[in-house]
Amino acid sequence: MKFENTLEFAQELDKRDPLAKYRNEFVYPKVKGKEVIYFTGNSLGLQPKRSKEFVDEIMKDWAELAVEGHFYANRPWWDYHERLANPLAKVVGARPEEITVMNTLSVNLHLLMVSFYTPNPKRYKIVCEEKAFPSDQYMLQSQVRFHGFDPENAIVEVKKREGEHYWRTEDILAKIDEVGDELALVLIGGVNYYNGQVMDMKAITEAGKAVGANVGWDLAHAVGNVALELHDWNADFAAWCSYKYMNSGPGNASGVFIHERHLNRKDIPRFEGWWGTKKEERFLMKPQFEPMSNADAWQISNPPVLSLAPYLASLELFEEVGMQALIEKQKSITSYLEFVLGEIDKDVDSSFEIITPQERGCQLSVFLHGQGKVLFNYLMDHGVIVDWREPNVIRLAPAPFYCSFEEMYRFGQILKEGILNKD
Numbered sequence: 001m002k003f004e005n006t007l008e009f010a011q012e013l014d015k016r017d018p019l020a021k022y023r024n025e026f027v028y029p030k031v032k033g034k035e036v037i038y039f040t041g042n043s044l045g046l047q048p049k050r051s052k053e054f055v056d057e058i059m060k061d062w063a064e065l066a067v068e069g070h071f072y073a074n075r076p077w078w079d080y081h082e083r084l085a086n087p088l089a090k091v092v093g094a095r096p097e098e099i100t101v102m103n104t105l106s107v108n109l110h111l112l113m114v115s116f117y118t119p120n121p122k123r124y125k126i127v128c129e130e131k132a133f134p135s136d137q138y139m140l141q142s143q144v145r146f147h148g149f150d151p152e153n154a155i156v157e158v159k160k161r162e163g164e165h166y167w168r169t170e171d172i173l174a175k176i177d178e179v180g181d182e183l184a185l186v187l188i189g190g191v192n193y194y195n196g197q198v199m200d201m202k203a204i205t206e207a208g209k210a211v212g213a214n215v216g217w218d219l220a221h222a223v224g225n226v227a228l229e230l231h232d233w234n235a236d237f238a239a240w241c242s243y244k245y246m247n248s249g250p251g252n253a254s255g256v257f258i259h260e261r262h263l264n265r266k267d268i269p270r271f272e273g274w275w276g277t278k279k280e281e282r283f284l285m286k287p288q289f290e291p292m293s294n295a296d297a298w299q300i301s302n303p304p305v306l307s308l309a310p311y312l313a314s315l316e317l318f319e320e321v322g323m324q325a326l327i328e329k330q331k332s333i334t335s336y337l338e339f340v341l342g343e344i345d346k347d348v349d350s351s352f353e354i355i356t357p358q359e360r361g362c363q364l365s366v367f368l369h370g371q372g373k374v375l376f377n378y379l380m381d382h383g384v385i386v387d388w389r390e391p392n393v394i395r396l397a398p399a400p401f402y403c404s405f406e407e408m409y410r411f412g413q414i415l416k417e418g419i420l421n422k423d
C-alpha cells in the first residue's frame with residue numbers, strides 16, 4: 001500500500017482497522033489532560049479496563065469466603081493458573097499441557113536451566129547473543145559458575161558483524177556448529193530487546209538440536225508480538241514475562257513452555273514443590289512427590305492469584321482478537337510508523353537511522369543522530385511516551401492492541417516540531 005503522511009490518510013487506516021475498537025478496552029495515562037501516545041508497550045503494556053474486575057473479584061471472594069475461596073471462589077484459587085494455559089498455548093503455538101504460569105521470568109529461566117542446563121566436563125557451553133538483556137547475562141554467568149565452570153570459557157556469544165546492527169542467522173548457526181558437541185544449551189532472546197530483531201527461532205532451534213544441545217528461548221519481547229510455533233519448532237523450553245506486550249501489569253507472573261517430550265520424564269532434574277505434585281493427591285500431604293503430567297510439574301508454590309487475575313483478564317482479549325489479527329496490525333502500523341519517520345526525516349533534514357532489521361515485530365529502534373535528551377524531554381512533555389537510551393536511541397513500539405494510525409501521524413508532527421524548535 002502507498003502511504004501518505006496526512007491526518008486524513010491515517011484516519012482512513014484507522015477506519016479500516018478491525019482492531020480499532022480495542023482502544024476502548026485500555027486505560028491511557030494523561031499528560032496535560034490529554035491521553036498519551038504510548039510507545040512503551042514493550043516495557044509495560046497499558047492496563048486493560050477489565051483487569052480491574054478480575055482483581056476485584058479476588059478481593060471480594062477473599063473478603064467473603066476467606067480460606068474457602070481456594071475451592072469455592074467464583075474462579076477457585078487452587079487451580080487458578082490452569083485457566084491461563086489454553087489461551088496462552090494459542091499465543092505461543094503450543095499444546096495447553098506444555099504451558100504453565102508461575103513466578104517471574106528470570107526466576108523461571110533459572111528453574112528451567114536446573115532441568116535443561118546439566119553440563120558435564122565435555123558438554124558445558126552455552127551459546128547466546130552478545131549484549132543479551134542484562135538479567136539474561138547474569139543468569140547465564142551464575143548458572144555456569146554454579147556448575148563449576150568459567151563464564152569466560154563456557155559462555156559463547158554470537159557477535160554482530162563490524163558496522164552492522166543486527167545478527168545474521170548464518171553467523172548464529174555457524175557458531176552453534178562450531179561449538180558442536182561441547183554445546184549444552186542455546187538460550188537466546190526470541191526478539192532482541194534493543195534492536196527489535198526477530199531471531200529465526202525455527203532454524204536456530206533446529207541447529208541446536210542437531211548438535212545435541214538443549215534450546216530455550218527468552219520470549220520477553222516476543223510473546224504477544226510475533227508469530228510463535230514453539231511446539232512445532234521443537235524448542236525444549238521457553239519463558240516470558242507478561243507485563244510487556246501481554247498487558248498483565250507490573251512485575252507480573254511469567255509463562256513457561258516445556259516441550260511435550262519432556263513431560264512425564266523421570267530422569268529430569270527439577271526443583272520441586274507441593275504445587276507440582278499430582279493435584280488429586282496434593283492435600284494428602286504425602287512425603288513422596290508425584291509430578292503432574294503436564295508443565296505444572298514445574299510449579300513450586302501455590303499460585304499468586306492476585307497477579308494471575310489481571311493476566312487472565314488480558315488473555316481474554318488475546319483470545320477474542322487472536323494472534324493473527326494482532327500480527328497483521330502490528331505489521332501495518334509498524335510500517336506506517338517507519339514511513340512517517342522517513343517523511344519527517346526529509347522535512348527536518350536530519351538523519352534518523354532505523355537499526356531494526358526487516359525481521360521485526362512491533363518495535364523500531366532509531367538512532368536520532370545529532371539529537372539529544374532535550375528532544376526526549378520535548379516528546380514526553382508533549383504526551384509521547386518513548387524509551388530513550390543514551391546517547392540517542394529511541395525505541396518505539398506501537399502495540400497493535402491500543403495504538404492507532406492517527407497517533408503515528410501525530411507523533412511525526414510532534415517529533416518534527418521538537419527538532420525544529422530545539423534551540
Ligand SMILES: *Cc1c(COP(=O)(O)O)cnc(C)c1O
Pocket residue numbers: 104105106107133135136189193218220221241
Ligand atoms: C524484560 C526482560 C526480562 C525481565 O525479567 P524479569 O525477571 O521479569 O524482571 C528478562 N529478559 C529479557 C530479555 C527481557 O526483555
